[in-house]
Structures are given as C-alpha cells and as structure tokens.
Amino acid sequence: MLHLVRINLRIMVYRALSVRDLNVINLYINGKKEEVESERLIDLLTQKFCATDKFAVAVNEQFINRQSYSDFLLKEGDKLELVVPVQGG
Amino acid sequence: MWQLIDKEIDSRLFIGTALYPSPDIMCQSIKASGSQVVTVSLRRQNPVEAAGKDFWQLIQSMDVHLLPNTAGCQSVKEAVTTAQMARELFNTHWIKLEVIGDEYNLQPDPFALLEATKELVAQGFEVFPYCTDDLVLCEKLVEAGCRILMPWGAPIGTGKGLMNPYALRTLRERLNDVLLVVDAGIGAPSHAVQAMQLGYDAVLLNTAVAQASDPVKMAKAFNLAVSSGRLAYEAGVMPERDLAQPSTPVIGTPFWHQK
Numbered sequence: 001m002l003h004l005v006r007i008n009l010r011i012m013v014y015r016a017l018s019v020r021d022l023n024v025i026n027l028y029i030n031g032k033k034e035e036v037e038s039e040r041l042i043d044l045l046t047q048k049f050c051a052t053d054k055f056a057v058a059v060n061e062q063f064i065n066r067q068s069y070s071d072f073l074l075k076e077g078d079k080l081e082l083v084v085p086v087q088g089g
Numbered sequence: 090m091w092q093l094i095d096k097e098i099d100s101r102l103f104i105g106t107a108l109y110p111s112p113d114i115m116c117q118s119i120k121a122s123g124s125q126v127v128t129v130s131l132r133r134q135n136p137v138e139a140a141g142k143d144f145w146q147l148i149q150s151m152d153v154h155l156l157p158n159t160a161g162c163q164s165v166k167e168a169v170t171t172a173q174m175a176r177e178l179f180n181t182h183w184i185k186l187e188v189i190g191d192e193y194n195l196q197p198d199p200f201a202l203l204e205a206t207k208e209l210v211a212q213g214f215e216v217f218p219y220c221t222d223d224l225v226l227c228e229k230l231v232e233a234g235c236r237i238l239m240p241w242g243a244p245i246g247t248g249k250g251l252m253n254p255y256a257l258r259t260l261r262e263r264l265n266d267v268l269l270v271v272d273a274g275i276g277a278p279s280h281a282v283q284a285m286q287l288g289y290d291a292v293l294l295n296t297a298v299a300q301a302s303d304p305v306k307m308a309k310a311f312n313l314a315v316s317s318g319r320l321a322y323e324a325g326v327m328p329e330r331d332l333a334q335p336s337t338p339v340i341g342t343p344f345w346h347q348k
Binding site (some may be wrong): 063085087 | 105106107108109115128129130131132133134141142144145148157158160166167170173174175177178179245295296
C-alpha cells in the first residue's frame with residue numbers, strides 16, 4: 001500500500017513538473033525580450049549560453065552567484081543581465 | 090618595490106585596456122608601459138559569441154593584476170551589483186568604483202560613490218574609488234574604509250592634465266596614510282611627471298596611450314615619465330623663487346668692475 005502511494009506521489013510530482021516546464025516564460029535577457037520554456041536558470045544558461053564559462057549573471061539587478069544557478073527559478077518578466085569580460089579604462 | 094594594498098609591485102603606472110587599435114597593440118603597449126595593474130570591465134554580451142573568452146585568455150596571459158571597473162554605472166545599486174559580478178568574473182576583490190553623476194563630463198557622483206563604497210567595503214571589497222579632488226569627500230571615503238583614493242586630474246578622456254594642482258596637492262598633504270592615484274585626464278607624459286612629483290603613489294591612464302599615434306612608444310614614454318616623476322619627488326624638488334639667482338659663483342668674475 002505504502003509502495004503504491006509513493007508511486008502515485010512520484011507521478012503527481014512528475015506531472016506537475018512537466019506542466020510547469022511547458023509553460024512559456026517571457027524574460028528580458030540583456031534588454032531583449034525572449035521566451036524560455038524552463039523556469040530553471042541553470043537550464044537557460046546551459047541551453048543558450050554553454051559556449052563559455054566566463055560570464056556573470058544578475059536578475060532584476062541582483063547578483064546571482066555561480067553556486068546558486070542550479071536552485072534559482074525564473075519568473076515572468078524577470079530581467080537578466082549576462083556579462084562577459086571586456087576591455088576597460 | 091612598493092606596497093599596493095595586498096600586493097608588492099614595482100611599477101607606479103596603472104593602465105587601461107580599452108581603445109587600442111588591436112588586441113596585439115594593447116598587449117605590446119601594456120608590456121612597454123611596465124604596468125602590473127591593468128583595468129578591465131564587463132559588458133552585456135551573448136556568451137555564445139565567446140568574445141569575452143578571447144579577451145579573458147589574452148589578459149590572463151599577461152601576468153598582471155586586474156582591476157575591474159564599474160564604468161557606466163549611475164546608481165548605487167548598479168555599481169554594487171556590477172562589482173559583485175566583477176568579483177566573480179575576474180576572481181578579485183579589488184574594484185575600481187565608478188558611479189557617474191553627470192553624463193556630460195563623466196563626473197563622479199560623490200554621494201552615490203560614498204554610499205556604494207560603504208556597502209562594498211562591508212562586503213569585503215577593496216574599493217579603489219574614482220572620485221573628484223574634493224578634500225571632504227576624500228576624507229569621508231577614507232572613513233568609509235578606503236585605503237586608496239583615485240581623484241581625477243581632469244574628466245575622463247580629455248587629456249587636459251592636472252586641472253587643479255592645488256586640490257591634488259592638498260589631498261597629498263592632508264591624507265598622508267592613504268595611497269593616492271591620479272586617475273583620468275592625463276594626456277601627456279609631462280602630466281604624469283607632475284602628478285608623481287606631487288607625491289602621488291601612482292597614475293592611472295588609458296586614452297593617452299591607446300589613442301597615441303604610436304601607442305607602444307607612448308606607453309614606454311609614460312613608463313619613463315612615471316619613474317622620473319617619482320624619483321624627482323623622492324629627491325626633493327627645489328623651491329620655486331621669483332628672483333633670479335646666478336648658479337655660477339659671482340666672486341672672481343673676470344672683467345668685473347666695482348662702481
């Protein structure tokens with residue numbers, strides 16, 4: 001019986017996550033409006049920005065450190081800044 | 090050798106990495122300048138393009154200390170967040186703090202600068218504030234925890250030299266225990282000599298080298314100028330006089346006739 005409850009719970013969580021992942025979120029990435037299909041910051045970064053590991057991130061003017069990428073969830077209308085090293089005076 | 094916060098370095102010239110005709114000339118110029126402290130920045134860019142990676146690899150190969158800036162920030166919040174991103178990106182707690190208050194002459198906003206300094210010092214940053222030459226502001230920045238101040242010589246990129254030597258001299262005389270760097274406005278090696286002769290610990294410049302007809306040669310000229318100015322300061326420049334005084338002995342002058 002307990003085993004069945006566990007399986008049902010897993011199915012419910014899986015469905016909830018699947019539905020959530022199908023939701024499209026509108027974000028502003030470096031000032032440009034974009035649609036993303038996952039609310040997980042780590043998904044966005046690995047799918048769209050995997051070519052280099054040399055960047056830093058802020059969301060709504062709050063710095064997001066590298067260790068927080070996996071846990072950070074994006075929401076509708078969030079403003080992302082993705083910056084890279086450049087020349088400066 | 091001299092002590093720059095937590096680093097021992099030889100050169101008293103800090104140099105920027107922007108505006109050079111090419112990355113190769115930038116590297117050659119930095120080498121010719123002898124500088125061991127190099128300013129860098131961070132900007133929006135699609136990391137897929139990997140342009141930032143190229144610059145990062147280039148600058149890493151130079152074996153210099155990086156001083157990231159918050160150029161372009163106009164509020165405390167922007168500056169603090171940019172500094173936090175820079176700390177992670179460049180792996181240093183040094184930050185050249187710029188909070189611009191006037192877009193026309195790029196004058197620092199003293200009030201926002203002080204507030205951002207307090208916040209960043211509390212977060213463990215070593216703040217190198219780009220500031221005006223106002224004594225009271227500078228004293229308050231020191232009270233806020235700055236061990237180094239970087240007052241402007243003139244607005245960024247103007248090349249006008251030291252527009253207010255009196256104010257810069259006053260800062261040097263009043264703030265004995267603080268490292269002072271003239272940042273911005275230096276156009277010619279003679280300006281750098283002047284700053285160093287005032288007893289400033291270093292000079293920070295970018296445009297004067299990067300926009301010279303021959304940046305590599307100009308970098309060498311600034312290298313020599315900063316060393317020369319420092320030597321002159323240590324040697325002690327003679328006091329200025331209004332009246333002429335002959336350097337050759339007067340006694341025994343031939344053809345001298347008593348009137």
